Amino acid sequence: MRTTDLVGTALANTMRSKLRTFLTVIAIVIGAFTLTLTTGLGAGINKYVDNMVEGFGAPDEMTVTKQADMGSGFSMGGAPSEYDPEGASSGEMFGMPLLTGKDLETIRDAEHVTAVETARLVEPEFIEGADGRQWAVPFMGASYEIGTLSMAAGREPAEDAAEITVPTDWVEALGGTEPEDVLGQTVTLVAADPLGEQSGMEAEVVGVTEAVASGSGVGPVPSRAVEDRLHEIQTAGLPEEQRDTYFSATVTVEGMPENEAAVQAALAEQGYSAQTLEDQLGVIRGIIDAVTWVLNGFALIALLAASFGIINTLLMAVQERTREIGLMKALGMTGGRIFGLFTLEAVMIGLLGSLIGIGLGVAVGLTANALLTQGALSGVTGLVLYAVEPLSLLLIALLILAIAFLAGTLPAARAARKDPIEALRYE
Incomplete structure (x- = not known):
């Protein structure tokens, strides 16, 4: 019997007992469906994480912060430590040390570090439009977002100019109907000093931004000049050591990733912590992958149960076709x-179970993703709940075929060992 005839005969034989085959296939469909759904869910969430951070840094950049001194009164709880005026530091916020200008010089001098960038965190009281109306600023962007903005109209602010971008949600508030309508408009940004005294500065609207998954562009984004001026207003009257501080610095490293470990070690010796984007995402990805593997485990249990269904189906087929097996052997097979x-x-x-299960999993995953991201979760920019990875689907199909093949070897071996004479006598 030729191979093509063998395949045709095998397909015909599976349809002899349609109900039994159908029930066995359904068990495989459940496992394949679950495996496809959970794998796509993990891929989708990981893709959303990638979208979230695509504007947060480049592969050759690191985020540097000052290491907390756990021995100088820093505590997350427990009994308080005695106050030491000599060891007290004004360069802290929420108990965490801040970077100073001197720290930036030290970081800049580290080997392989080619650039150091920082950004002020500013929070205007309000922004006044050209018509005199005042608008609260629930979220203010930062100058480090420049270069990652998605523009709906206009351009990004120039570093040394009094310029600003606004999100598309602000167009109507500023008196426009289309993003282009507010370009060139002069707005006034008003901030308050520590005593509550308000001061303002004018800036030109040079661009309108669209929000991206990373959060970039969801609020007004100032130029570096505007940011520095607002910072001066907000910190007026404070000691210099409190004014010239930063939460973190972004450093550019030459020769990444080869020099990554060397830079991290060198900065650690100076009391700084340096992390790449991948370092910061490691924990998040680990949790997502762990949850995906747990869910995949349930799908594999379903496939294991289905494999016993295949064994049972074929053992019954061997029993029912004993005389047929004897005849095939007598004819020289x-x-x-x-x-x-x-x-x-x-x-x-x-194969039938995997095709149906994978097809259903992809269809349900894509449909649910579309309904949720365009419906109840439409406010989450760039959200991806389910993603199709062809390689993963191929691996799932191959896994199911391998399980089915292994499950079929026991009944097949029993059929192959049957004595043709005894088989022909079987009633």
């Missing part, structure tokens, strides 16, 4: 061909 015939039947069952 070898044990190897009979073994191949029954394992092919098992593979056919696995």
Whole structure:
């Protein structure tokens, strides 16, 4: 019997007992469906994380912060430590040390570091439009977002100019109907000093931004000049050591990733912590992957149960077709061909189950993703709940076929070992 005839015969034999085959296929469909859904869910969430951080840094950049001194009164709880005026530091916020100008010089001098950038965190009281109306600023962007903004109209602010961009949500408030309508408009940004005294500065609207998943562009984004001026207003009257501080610095490193470990070690010796974007995402990705693997485990249990269904189905088929097996052997069909015939039947069952299960999983995943991201979760920019990865789908199909083949080997071996004379006598 030729291989093509063997495949055709195997397919026909699987349809002999349609109900039994159908029930076995359904068990495989459940496992394949679950595996496809959970794998796509993990891929989708990871893709959303990538979208979230795509504007937060380049591969050759690190985020540097000052290491907290755990021995100088820093505590997350427990009994208080005695106050030491000599060890007290004004360069802290929420108990965490801040970077100073001197720290930036030290970081800049580190080997392989080619650039150091910082940004002030400013929070205007309000922004006044050209018509005199005043608008609260629930979220103010920062100059470090320049270069990652998605522009709906206009351009990004120039570093040394009194310029600003506004999000598309602000167009109507500033008296426009289209993003282009507010370009060139002069607005006044008003901030307050520590005593509550308000001061303002004018800036030109040079661009309108669209929000991206990373959060960039969801609020007004100032130029560096505007940011520095607002910072001066907000910190007026404070000691210099409190004014010239930063939460973190972004450093550019030459020769990444080869020099990554060397730069991290050198900065650690100076009391700084340096992390790449991948370092910061490691924990998040680990949690997502762990949850995905747990869910995949349930799908694999379903496939394991389905494999016993395949064994049972083929053992019953061998029993029912004993005389047929004897006749095939009497006509010259070898044990190897009979073994191949029954394992092919098992593979056919696995193929049917995997195709249906994977197809259903992809259809349900994409439909749910579209309904949720365009409906209840439409406010989450760039959200991806389910993503199709062709390689993953192929691996799932191959896994199911392998399980089906292994499950079919026991009944196939029993059929191949049958004595033709005894088989022909079987009633």
